[in-house]
Amino acid sequence: MNNEQILDTLQQLASLMELHGENDFKVRGYQSAIFNLEKSTAELSSLSAAELEKLPGVGKSIAAAIYELAQSGELASLQKLREATPAGVIDMLNIKGIGPKKIRLIWKELEIETLDDLRTACEQHQIAKLKGFGEKTEENILKALIFTSAQKGKLRYADAEKLWQPLVQALQQQFPEAKISESGLIRRRWEVIDSILLVVGSSQSSSVRAFLNTQPNLSHHAAKSSPYYWRGEEKSRQIPLEVRFCSHEEFASVVMKTTGNGLHLHQIKNETESLFQYLQHTHISNEAAAYAHFGLPFIAPELREGMGETQANEATPALVELADLKGILHNHSTYSDGKHSLEEMASYCKALGYEYLGISDHSKSAFYANGLKEDRIVQQHQEIDALNAKLAPFKILKGIESDILNDGALDYDDKVLASFDFIVASIHSNLKMTEQKATERLLKAIANPYTTMLGHPTGRLLLQREGYPIDHKAVIDACAQHQVVIEINAHPWRLDLDWRWVRYALQQGVMLSINPDAHEKDGYKDMYYGLLAGRKGGLHKAMTFNALSLTEVEAYLKKKKEGKLIAAQ
Template identity: 40%
Template sequence: MDNQQVSAALAEVGTLMELLGENPFKVNAYVNASRTISQLTDEISSHVNKGTLGEIAGIGATLQEKITSLVKTGKLEFLEELRAKVPPGLVKMLAIQGLGPKKVKALYDLLQIDSLEKLKIACNENKVADLKGFGAKTQQKILEGIEFLGSVAGRVRLDEASSVANTLLNLLKDMKEVIRIELCGSLRRRKETVKDIDVLVSSKNPAPIMEKFVTASGVIQVLGHGETKSSIFVEALVNGSRIKMQADLRVVKDEEFPFALAYFTGSKEHNVAMRSRAIEYGLKLNEYGLTGEKKNIACKTEEDIYKALDLPYIAPELREDTGEINAALKGTLPTLVESKQIQGVFHNHTTYSDGANTLEEMANKAKSLGLKYLGFGDHSQSLTVANGLSPERVKKQIAEIDELNSKMKGFRIFKGIECDILADGSLDYDDEVLALFDYVVGSVHTHFQMPREEMTQRIIKAMNHPAITMLGHLTGRLVLRRDGYAVNQEAVLQEAVKTKTLIEINAHPMRLDLDWIHCKRAKELGVKLVINPDAHSTEDLEYYEYGVSVARRGWLEKDEIFNTLTTNEVEAYLSDRRKAFTKKK
């Protein structure tokens, strides 16, 4: 087992032990060990082989024994024993937002609830509300959580699906039988969630490709194994989570590849619009070709298909039948922003709050990615759960940033903060502290249950504070885990026009907030957006590319994204905002 697999196994042990009511200190030992191993820069197996596991903080004799077993055998008898004791339904219940191990254990002990189905029945019969520590509001939130889980069943986050898909792609792409290979479907259109993986290959000899696909590592079931299409159910470990997905492989002749690529990329609605366009030309368009009574039109690429129908190429991210055909006809398709145009990112966390890496480590990583600047946005003082910064610690961090800026050549670090928007719309620091920053990201982290109008006014009040530069994760949603809080996004965007507040596209794949639909609306209103990874580690810095995907789906161009500006342009902009604030202060 590698680091992530060992980490996932230990995390599962901790969860199962907590469900069984085991000693909290023992539970935390496994949870902490899981986190430590997931963040190791070297291989856990090397520590096992050298006998140096004990040198890792928090890894005592018992854990050393367990980890050694996992690394050497891929199994842990203790984990199997725990799985046998805990009904599988209890683990599934943990997927409901706000329902932790203690509450799940209480439901099991007091009402013998061991499945989502039984939990729903108990809630509908008002049995959960009567339990100590629950109540009517919690019962209602559980019902909403069950409904939410049902609505997203079978879907996987974009980053997780991409990891599984790229593993399959890399497995096949270098085979001598493969002529061309691409991912299709919602993955290629960069939707925020993905149901299954579609892989398309052109080849003259499909059999070896199909064989390698159905025998790939991680395949837990072969759903079909044919000459031109095979389907598998595959499991992979992604960032400590076990991801199970269906993956379909289609192999076509190379002359059919462009047509199949366009067809299986979708969306269904875009394909219908394209077929209608072909009919106007007396042609038939499908996954096999573009044909007519008098002649067939050969196309080597997707671009050729669009050209044959007198259309410019339409990028996959735009293919949702939301006006892209009409825009193509009018010559008004956007020149979409590209990842390489992002010059730097803001809203990043360090060990000063709840991040895993230091200021210097984050800065060096950003520079290695080719970025020209980096802004930090650790949590503010009231968010104690995330080790928010007191004014004294703010000054210490600023001093360290000044020192780093004096050492780093060709790279600029901006001083920022993710400042909590408090319940009444005020900010978490006084103006004297806020004046210390180059920029301020205002975010909501508490009181999610506010009525819609109250939440909207809370955010708008904060936006009108002259220290606020940008608004972080507008709705607070977590993809496939919880809906955002109730807020009038239109009113917030309208206010951003007046206050000139930058609106964040939070690029963390767990958030992707603003969504692409509201990105389009922001574009219409002329609101400037900023793509931020909300990074909590050096690896997370690369998440900004998921934000670029959201921006592209929202029809956004380079000039509509703040962090495509050069370092000097950003410095000038932030300096002007800061001067305006200090004058009003």
């Protein structure tokens, strides 16, 4: 087991211990150990029990639990608690806003053991009557249950990729003659998907079907299948899977027909037919040829939503590529809640070929994330200066992720804010705001002359937490007025700014920055998912802030601090 799997298992154990009324001191011991180990770079599965005991916050019993997990992949104490807990009660532990102790009251006092029964109890106002709950808590539980129900059967794109890519590789290895492509929502790079569609062009479709039926992670739905489609489900994530069969000659046409949505396929037309109708009777050699038939340049798969992309012409700028990105902004180190040191984060960023790293640890109000007080800012800046001399021409830019306080103010006084090269302003607290309150809070932060960039504008966590409601147009217009860059947070759980607002931001002249919000070196890999989100919204190199060279970024930041940037017209 890797570290993430071990810590997830320990968190389950701690939650179930608390649910079953275990000693609070023991539960806090596990929670403290998990918090410390999240920052550890040690490979837990490779350590002996004695070595584990030497890690911060890890006592003898926790070390024994980790060792047992690493050796067997299981934990007897956890299994015992699972067996003593109804499955629906375990599901309740995933509800935002209520912890194990409150779930225990719901379970024991009202004998509620399923999410459906919990929802009914909320709708009948039984939960509000429990000690320590009240109407507001009941309302929040009901909202969370409705949200969770709506997300059932869906996957984040990054998780879906881990399912379909290995299957494509296995099929390609088994059937070298086959042409294989992802299609539908996954080829259009939606941030959340509810099904996986693959297209297979092969003369051996019956053999491919037989191969799919032998895969242990797939279940076949024979009644839903047809001569053209194998339909089933990926077992581990219970996500529908479709495989569309066709000949080699039909392959490009079928991929194109199944990629774009209906609007895209029918909006493109000439005097006699639409793109869809054309593909019905024409075996194209490639997709570019089909667009050329209608007098259009190639339109990238992720854009095929019928949202204006059909107006493309030869002057339309090419979408941004990963190779265009020169630096990585919005990253955390061990100065706050990161896993790797400042030097480790910088050296790895340099090794990846980037010109600069923007370090932006949490500000002082984020005490839960070890946010930086003023004296530690001075310490970090001194280390940055030393590292910049060592790593030149690579450069670390001095930044901070400054909390936007309840009234819209930033987290430090002007003198401290002026000591940074750039400021990422983000909301992390009081997320249950009205649209008016959230928007006003953001507008004040955007108007602050020290704000360089707006971080994860809605605070959403895909499939886990809705973002707070904001007036996107007002926020984007304010960023245009004050020359504030908007972040596309590349973490696959966020992808915030939502791609649906990228086009409007570009129209208003707002630059966007693809930021990984990396808390460890591997977090840089998330740049890929942010890139997909940006491309889906039509982002091109000229409007991508971190596609600027180091020299260009430094010049931009200098002008911003001096108030010399000209507002977008």
